[in-house]
Amino acid sequence: MTAKFHPMQSLQHQHQHLILIGMMGSGKTSVGRLLAVSHRLPFIDTDHEIEQRAGSSIPDLFAAQGEAAFREIEHKILTTILQGEERAVISTGGGVVVNGANRDLLWKSGFVVYLKADPETLLGRVSHDTNRPLLRQGDPLQTLTKLLEQRAPFYEHAHLTLQVNRLNCRQIAGRIWAHYSKRH
Ligand code: S3P
Numbered sequence: 001m002t003a004k005f006h007p008m009q010s011l012q013h014q015h016q017h018l019i020l021i022g023m024m025g026s027g028k029t030s031v032g033r034l035l036a037v038s039h040r041l042p043f044i045d046t047d048h049e050i051e052q053r054a055g056s057s058i059p060d061l062f063a064a065q066g067e068a069a070f071r072e073i074e075h076k077i078l079t080t081i082l083q084g085e086e087r088a089v090i091s092t093g094g095g096v097v098v099n100g101a102n103r104d105l106l107w108k109s110g111f112v113v114y115l116k117a118d119p120e121t122l123l124g125r126v127s128h129d130t131n132r133p134l135l136r137q138g139d140p141l142q143t144l145t146k147l148l149e150q151r152a153p154f155y156e157h158a159h160l161t162l163q164v165n166r167l168n169c170r171q172i173a174g175r176i177w178a179h180y181s182k183r184h
Contacts, residue, residue, distance in 0.1 A: 016184050017082065017090050017110030018176070021155055023148055024094045024132050025125035026115035027169055032091035034173045042088040046096065049077050062133035071099065078102055082109040087184075094147070095134075097154035107157070111180050114158035115172065119144040121165045 018035065020028040029045055036043030047058055050073055054061050061070050074093060081090060082105050090110070096102050106112055122144050126132055135143055155161070160179050164172050 017084075017088050018180050019090045019092065019106055019110045019112045020115060020176075021092050021097055021106070021112060021158060022094065022115035023117065023122050023144065023151070023155075024135070025122035025129075025144075026094075026117045027125070027164060027172060028091040028115055030169045031115065031172045031176070032089045034169050035177060036089040038173065039089075039177065042086060043091070044081055044084075044088050045091045046074065046078055046081065047091075047093050049081060050074060050093075053077060057131070059131060059133045059136075067134075071095070075099055075102055079105060082106070094151070097151055103154060103157075111160070111183065112158045113176050113180075114155045114161045115164045116155065116161050117164050119148055122148075 018041070020032050022028055029047075032045065033043050035041070050061070050070070051057055054073060056064070058070070061073070074096060078092070078096060081088075092106070096106070119141055123141050126135060126144075127140070130136075134147070137143075160176070162172060162175060167175075
Protein backbone atom coordinates (compact mmCIF):
# COMPACT_ATOMS: atom_id res chain seq x y z
CA MET A 1 0.00 0.00 0.00
CA THR A 2 1.28 3.43 -0.81
CA ALA A 3 -0.36 6.63 0.28
CA LYS A 4 0.47 9.89 -1.39
CA PHE A 5 -0.59 13.11 0.25
CA HIS A 6 -0.29 16.53 -1.29
CA PRO A 7 0.46 18.86 1.63
CA MET A 8 0.58 21.91 -0.64
CA GLN A 9 -3.03 21.49 -1.65
CA SER A 10 -4.73 23.42 1.07
CA LEU A 11 -8.28 22.61 2.04
CA GLN A 12 -10.01 25.92 1.49
CA HIS A 13 -13.40 24.38 1.10
CA GLN A 14 -16.60 25.25 2.88
CA HIS A 15 -18.15 21.93 3.73
CA GLN A 16 -15.26 19.55 4.21
CA HIS A 17 -17.07 16.57 2.79
CA LEU A 18 -15.11 13.34 2.49
CA ILE A 19 -15.19 12.61 -1.25
CA LEU A 20 -14.15 9.36 -2.96
CA ILE A 21 -13.07 9.30 -6.60
CA GLY A 22 -11.65 6.57 -8.83
CA MET A 23 -12.52 4.08 -11.51
CA MET A 24 -15.48 1.71 -11.62
CA GLY A 25 -14.70 -1.20 -9.32
CA SER A 26 -12.24 0.69 -7.13
CA GLY A 27 -14.54 0.29 -4.10
CA LYS A 28 -15.85 3.84 -3.68
CA THR A 29 -19.39 2.83 -2.76
CA SER A 30 -18.49 0.02 -0.35
CA VAL A 31 -15.74 2.02 1.32
CA GLY A 32 -17.88 5.16 1.45
CA ARG A 33 -20.76 3.33 3.08
CA LEU A 34 -18.42 1.77 5.63
CA LEU A 35 -16.85 5.14 6.48
CA ALA A 36 -20.26 6.73 6.89
CA VAL A 37 -21.61 4.00 9.15
CA SER A 38 -18.43 3.84 11.25
CA HIS A 39 -18.27 7.58 11.81
CA ARG A 40 -21.98 8.40 11.85
CA LEU A 41 -21.94 10.60 8.81
CA PRO A 42 -24.53 10.73 6.03
CA PHE A 43 -23.58 8.74 2.93
CA ILE A 44 -24.37 9.99 -0.58
CA ASP A 45 -23.67 8.04 -3.76
CA THR A 46 -23.94 10.24 -6.86
CA ASP A 47 -24.97 7.35 -9.13
CA HIS A 48 -27.77 6.43 -6.76
CA GLU A 49 -28.97 10.05 -6.66
CA ILE A 50 -28.92 10.18 -10.46
CA GLU A 51 -31.04 7.03 -10.66
CA GLN A 52 -33.51 8.46 -8.16
CA ARG A 53 -33.77 11.76 -9.98
CA ALA A 54 -34.04 10.20 -13.45
CA GLY A 55 -36.37 7.44 -12.32
CA SER A 56 -34.33 4.86 -14.23
CA SER A 57 -31.19 2.79 -13.88
CA ILE A 58 -27.88 4.10 -15.24
CA PRO A 59 -27.77 1.54 -18.08
CA ASP A 60 -31.33 2.53 -19.10
CA LEU A 61 -30.41 6.20 -18.93
CA PHE A 62 -27.37 5.65 -21.16
CA ALA A 63 -29.48 3.59 -23.58
CA ALA A 64 -32.34 6.08 -23.78
CA GLN A 65 -30.47 9.40 -23.70
CA GLY A 66 -26.78 8.68 -24.28
CA GLU A 67 -23.67 9.47 -22.27
CA ALA A 68 -23.77 13.24 -22.87
CA ALA A 69 -27.22 13.52 -21.27
CA PHE A 70 -26.03 11.36 -18.37
CA ARG A 71 -23.05 13.69 -17.84
CA GLU A 72 -25.34 16.74 -17.73
CA ILE A 73 -27.54 15.15 -15.08
CA GLU A 74 -24.42 14.03 -13.20
CA HIS A 75 -23.10 17.62 -13.13
CA LYS A 76 -26.41 19.05 -11.88
CA ILE A 77 -26.79 16.46 -9.17
CA LEU A 78 -23.19 16.81 -8.04
CA THR A 79 -23.66 20.58 -7.74
CA THR A 80 -26.74 20.10 -5.55
CA ILE A 81 -25.10 17.44 -3.39
CA LEU A 82 -21.97 19.49 -2.76
CA GLN A 83 -24.02 22.46 -1.63
CA GLY A 84 -25.43 20.38 1.22
CA GLU A 85 -24.67 22.01 4.55
CA GLU A 86 -24.18 18.78 6.44
CA ARG A 87 -20.78 17.15 6.18
CA ALA A 88 -21.10 13.84 4.32
CA VAL A 89 -19.17 10.96 2.80
CA ILE A 90 -19.71 11.21 -0.94
CA SER A 91 -18.98 8.47 -3.45
CA THR A 92 -18.80 9.61 -7.09
CA GLY A 93 -19.17 7.94 -10.49
CA GLY A 94 -15.84 7.07 -12.13
CA GLY A 95 -16.21 9.60 -14.95
CA VAL A 96 -17.07 12.61 -12.82
CA VAL A 97 -13.54 14.05 -12.97
CA VAL A 98 -13.53 14.44 -16.75
CA ASN A 99 -15.62 17.62 -16.49
CA GLY A 100 -13.46 20.54 -15.31
CA ALA A 101 -16.38 22.26 -13.55
CA ASN A 102 -16.99 19.07 -11.55
CA ARG A 103 -13.32 18.97 -10.56
CA ASP A 104 -13.41 22.58 -9.34
CA LEU A 105 -16.50 21.87 -7.28
CA LEU A 106 -15.16 18.64 -5.81
CA TRP A 107 -11.77 20.00 -4.84
CA LYS A 108 -13.19 23.06 -3.12
CA SER A 109 -15.94 21.17 -1.30
CA GLY A 110 -13.96 18.62 0.60
CA PHE A 111 -11.12 16.20 1.11
CA VAL A 112 -10.78 14.26 -2.14
CA VAL A 113 -9.47 10.71 -1.95
CA TYR A 114 -8.46 8.69 -5.02
CA LEU A 115 -8.86 4.91 -4.71
CA LYS A 116 -6.18 3.78 -7.13
CA ALA A 117 -6.24 0.27 -8.61
CA ASP A 118 -4.82 -1.33 -11.74
CA PRO A 119 -7.09 -2.37 -14.63
CA GLU A 120 -6.79 -6.10 -13.86
CA THR A 121 -7.96 -5.56 -10.28
CA LEU A 122 -10.81 -3.33 -11.47
CA LEU A 123 -11.89 -5.91 -14.02
CA GLY A 124 -11.94 -8.63 -11.37
CA ARG A 125 -14.38 -6.54 -9.35
CA VAL A 126 -16.75 -5.54 -12.14
CA SER A 127 -16.69 -8.58 -14.41
CA HIS A 128 -19.98 -10.02 -13.07
CA ASP A 129 -21.70 -6.69 -12.92
CA THR A 130 -24.01 -5.62 -15.74
CA ASN A 131 -24.58 -2.16 -14.33
CA ARG A 132 -21.74 -0.40 -16.15
CA PRO A 133 -22.84 0.60 -19.65
CA LEU A 134 -19.34 1.68 -20.67
CA LEU A 135 -18.10 -1.89 -20.23
CA ARG A 136 -20.86 -3.54 -22.20
CA GLN A 137 -19.16 -3.22 -25.57
CA GLY A 138 -15.75 -4.37 -26.73
CA ASP A 139 -13.04 -5.78 -24.51
CA PRO A 140 -13.66 -4.55 -20.93
CA LEU A 141 -9.98 -4.77 -19.94
CA GLN A 142 -9.01 -2.58 -22.88
CA THR A 143 -11.77 -0.12 -22.06
CA LEU A 144 -10.74 0.10 -18.41
CA THR A 145 -7.09 0.55 -19.38
CA LYS A 146 -7.91 3.34 -21.82
CA LEU A 147 -10.29 5.16 -19.47
CA LEU A 148 -7.77 4.92 -16.66
CA GLU A 149 -5.06 6.38 -18.87
CA GLN A 150 -7.28 9.32 -19.78
CA ARG A 151 -8.48 9.96 -16.24
CA ALA A 152 -5.34 9.27 -14.20
CA PRO A 153 -4.02 12.86 -14.50
CA PHE A 154 -7.26 14.13 -12.94
CA TYR A 155 -7.51 11.44 -10.27
CA GLU A 156 -3.90 11.99 -9.24
CA HIS A 157 -4.70 15.54 -8.14
CA ALA A 158 -6.63 14.18 -5.18
CA HIS A 159 -5.61 15.36 -1.72
CA LEU A 160 -4.86 11.73 -0.94
CA THR A 161 -4.10 8.82 -3.28
CA LEU A 162 -4.39 5.30 -1.88
CA GLN A 163 -3.15 2.26 -3.78
CA VAL A 164 -5.92 -0.23 -3.00
CA ASN A 165 -5.08 -3.33 -5.08
CA ARG A 166 -4.30 -5.46 -2.07
CA LEU A 167 -6.46 -3.90 0.61
CA ASN A 168 -9.94 -4.82 1.78
CA CYS A 169 -12.65 -2.22 2.42
CA ARG A 170 -12.04 -2.08 6.14
CA GLN A 171 -8.31 -1.41 5.66
CA ILE A 172 -8.98 1.25 3.04
CA ALA A 173 -11.58 2.98 5.22
CA GLY A 174 -9.21 2.94 8.21
CA ARG A 175 -6.40 4.55 6.25
CA ILE A 176 -8.62 7.21 4.77
CA TRP A 177 -10.02 8.11 8.17
CA ALA A 178 -6.55 8.35 9.67
CA HIS A 179 -5.69 11.07 7.13
CA TYR A 180 -9.05 12.83 7.09
CA SER A 181 -9.49 13.02 10.86
CA LYS A 182 -6.11 14.70 11.29
CA ARG A 183 -7.41 17.65 9.32
CA HIS A 184 -11.05 17.91 10.39
C1 S3P B 1 -18.94 5.56 -15.04
C2 S3P B 1 -18.92 4.97 -13.80
C3 S3P B 1 -20.15 4.54 -13.10
C4 S3P B 1 -21.37 5.35 -13.58
C5 S3P B 1 -21.46 5.30 -15.07
C6 S3P B 1 -20.21 5.88 -15.76
C7 S3P B 1 -17.66 5.96 -15.67
O1 S3P B 1 -20.00 4.71 -11.69
O2 S3P B 1 -21.29 6.67 -13.14
O3 S3P B 1 -21.65 3.97 -15.45
O4 S3P B 1 -17.69 6.78 -16.61
O5 S3P B 1 -16.60 5.47 -15.22
P1 S3P B 1 -19.02 3.78 -10.78
O6 S3P B 1 -17.65 4.36 -10.86
O7 S3P B 1 -19.61 3.93 -9.41
O8 S3P B 1 -19.12 2.41 -11.31
